[in-house]
Amino acid sequence: xxxxxxxxxxxxxxxxxxxxxxxxxxxxxxxxxxxxxxxxxxxxxxxxxxxxxxxxxxxxxxxxxxxxxxxxxxxxxxxxxxxxxxxxxxxxxxxxxxxxxxxxxxxxxxxxxxxxxxxxxxxxxxxxxxxxxxxxxxxxxxxxxxxxxxxxxxxxxxxxxxxxxxxxxxxxxxxxxxxxxxxxxxxxxxxxxxxxxxxxxxxxxxxxxxxxxxxxxxxxxxxxxxxxxxxxxxxxxxxxxxxxxxxxxxxxxxxxxxxxxxxxxxxxxxxxxxxxxxxxxxxxxxxxxxxxxxxxxxxxxx
Numbered sequence: 395x396x397x398x399x400x401x402x403x404x405x406x407x408x409x410x411x412x413x414x415x416x417x418x419x420x421x422x423x424x425x426x427x428x429x430x431x432x433x434x435x436x437x438x439x440x441x442x443x444x445x446x447x448x449x450x451x452x453x454x455x456x457x458x459x460x461x462x463x464x465x466x467x468x469x470x471x472x473x474x475x476x477x478x479x480x481x482x483x484x485x486x487x488x489x490x491x492x493x494x495x496x497x498x499x500x501x502x503x504x505x506x507x508x509x510x511x512x513x514x515x516x517x518x519x520x521x522x523x524x525x526x527x528x529x530x531x532x533x534x535x536x537x538x539x540x541x542x543x544x545x546x547x548x549x550x551x552x553x554x555x556x557x558x559x560x561x562x563x564x565x566x567x568x569x570x571x572x573x574x575x576x577x578x579x580x581x582x583x584x585x586x587x588x589x590x591x592x593x594x595x596x597x598x599x600x601x602x603x604x605x606x607x608x609x610x611x612x613x614x615x616x617x618x619x620x621x622x623x624x625x626x627x628x629x630x631x632x633x634x635x636x637x638x639x640x641x642x643x644x645x646x647x648x649x650x651x652x653x654x655x656x657x658x659x660x661x662x663x664x665x666x667x668x669x670x671x672x673x674x675x676x677x678x679x680x681x682x683x684x685x686x687x688x689x690x691x692x693x694x695x696x
Contacts, residue, residue, distance in 0.1 A: 413572030441486035470496030505637025531594030542579035544648035569667035
């Protein structure tokens, strides 16, 4: 089996057996295709030809081409996973990438809306939803749920009607690695979801959406992540501040507001579905930085 075909088999394995997201699988496939092309140019056509020296050379050339540290880190992770899989499936005699390292990705503080900005956004979507337009009702439910439950966009679009427990105010989410968790939401989100289900979804859904999909698009099919990005980007366009302009900004905002309000760090970790507490701790840095900024602008002796 040639290397290109092995990459495709590995990508299928990541999606089917490891539960990787479509976005991650796409990124890994692209990285490994680049690796195979790099290897082929150097006469390396077999799995055992992908030795540690070649992998290090591949990353070095990528760094010289100006690729970001985050991209290099992802490429290293993709090649390590591929190499380990090659050995595990007896396609290669050794795991050549076991000792491969890459520069640590630079961690930038995420964009977070303050409470007033978030309140203005919620009021904006509520005003549009008051017209009873089905898309506006859907968008209000999306924004309220993203902020209430700090969901990833893929988790939101993957929700089914049965995942919402209206009596307990919880939603069952299928997160990264096909791990399930139950996340709470509040009364405002409940009201927005109920209004959408009663007056919005019945006017949008078609047989193509199936009975399961919670959020559907204007054509009646299950809502795509791209549409959610467009909705949130439009709402964030006029909000002051730099950084991301997609649904993840609402996830960052929800997590930071929870910690600002005194929520336990481990409880927030569980709510977000983070495997590592260190990932959740990023939001404590955001809270600290916001406190410093408030101090600098408000204290007369700052």
